Amino acid sequence: MADQPTAMERFVQGILPENPVYRQLLGLCATLAVTNGMKSALTMAVCVAFVLVCANVVISLIRNLLTPHLRIVVFTLTIATFVTVADRVLAAYMFQMSKTLGPYIPLIIVNCIIICRCEVCASKQNVVIAAADALGQSIGFGLALASIAAIREILGTGMLMGFRVLPAFWPDWVIMVLPPGAFITLGLLLGLVNYIDFKREEARK
Amino acid sequence: MDYFVDILLIALSASIINNFIFYYFVGCCPFVGVSKKVDMAFGMGCAVTFVMSIAAFLSWGITVFVLIPGAPVSTFIAGFFTTPEAAAQIDLTVLSYIVYIFAIASSVQFVEMYVRKFFPSLYRSFGVFLPLITTNCAILFACLMIMSHVAGVDNPKEVWDLGKAMTLALFGGIGFTIAIVIMSGIREELELCDVPKPFKGAAITLVIGGILAIAFMGFTGVDSGIKNALKPTPAVQEQSSEASRNTLTQYLADITCKGHNGEEILP
DSSP: OTTSOOHHHHHHHHHTTTOTTTTTOOOHHHHHHHTTSHHHHHHHHHHHHHHHHHHHHHHHHTGGGOOTTTHHHHHHHHHHHHHHHHHHHHHHHOHHHHHHHGGGTGGGGGOHHHHHHIIIIITTSOHHHHHHHHHHHHHHHHHHHHHHHHHHHHHHHSEETTEEOSOTTOOOOGGGTSHHHHHHHHHHHHHHHHHHHHHHHHHHO | OHHHHHHHHHHHIIIIITOTTTTTOTTHHHHHHTTTSHHHHHHHHHHHHHHHHHHHHHHHHHIIIIISTTOHHHHHHHTTTSOHHHHTTOOOGGGHHHHHHHHHHHHHHHHHHHHHHHOHHHHHHHTTHHHHGGGOHHHHHHHHHHHHHHTSOSSGGGOOOHHHHHHHHHHHHHHHHHHHHHHHHHHHHHTTSOOOGGGTTHHHHHHHHHHHHHHHHTTTTHHHHHHHHHSOOOHHHHHHHHHTOOSHHHHHHHHHSBOTTSOBSOO
């Protein structure tokens, strides 16, 4: 047990080295769907952070009561409860954003990131480590969403959260804010991340 | 006659025009992960279709009979505690996500038991993927779509009945199968190509998925075209909608980010 990662190590690992989108390829549905605009991407990142931290904490608190056969069902029901809370709060205080994000907030329930983190970390470690792990992973997820949303929104509309970034003669690449743009952006960024990783490994050798 | 036109529009829309993978992005994880061989992909698609139909049946039933205000079961039980008028207003839709995920988990469990008993070789070839269908976004998404057309509409005439709900689930699954089989066919050919090293695996799959999504974008407007042909609308409505589509970009953004009934899905 001595060489299990500490809380701080888990926190830092989740941001870039074990980034949930670029390294583990989890949660692709949410990533592709909400990165139309920066605002929806950040809202989704905050919601996922809330659900991930709460679910990790609760699962870590009851980890000694879980039976092997029913643990996935227990994870899913816990996550569903917190997602209902997040969904109702969002509908109450940010109604327009809730309508925009539509069915993708409830789809956080089946987001593989949260179930994977519960399975790998929260059901085996204590509360502090589980919470640190959740925070690191959600910051990593937020970074991934923000990077994709920035590219899609800047190339697709020339603006970023209301500020004009590209000059006015830019012909908006509308394809970027439509579904194909999501796939292509994520694919190219994933290739870029892999390339940087290979270069770093070669430099280390 | 109107009913069959509606069913046709829902079927076309769910399978081809608003394809679950290429338009709504649900079901991307198996799309990127399982699509290496055509027979595996086809088996996965069939399993997802089957589970989606069962889950849609269960979730429609529970939504209509238990969750929405005025549902028979909740009114009956609440009738023991309060007056009938108050009992008819009990709204349990806040529990819908928990109920749906429970229904999906149990239907996957039943399908797994059934397949293990009656098709053992198929069960072995599936391996760990069958329980993983529980976390497939597509199934929960189908249930949520049905809920939005049952509990989220104000006009009682537009509430979906069981036929429309099952059509959405069945043809959504068929669309998912079409997409994943196309992808697996392309990936089988891709193994003989010289893909650059950083792109091998998921990255090139996503880029190809994007090109396929562009191809499927060509189907947008087919359902409104069929709708106008079979259920002609008055001329006044046509003129006002034409005048607002000045530029190509506005036209594209106009027609592609709208759902089946013209509601906005994404900005």
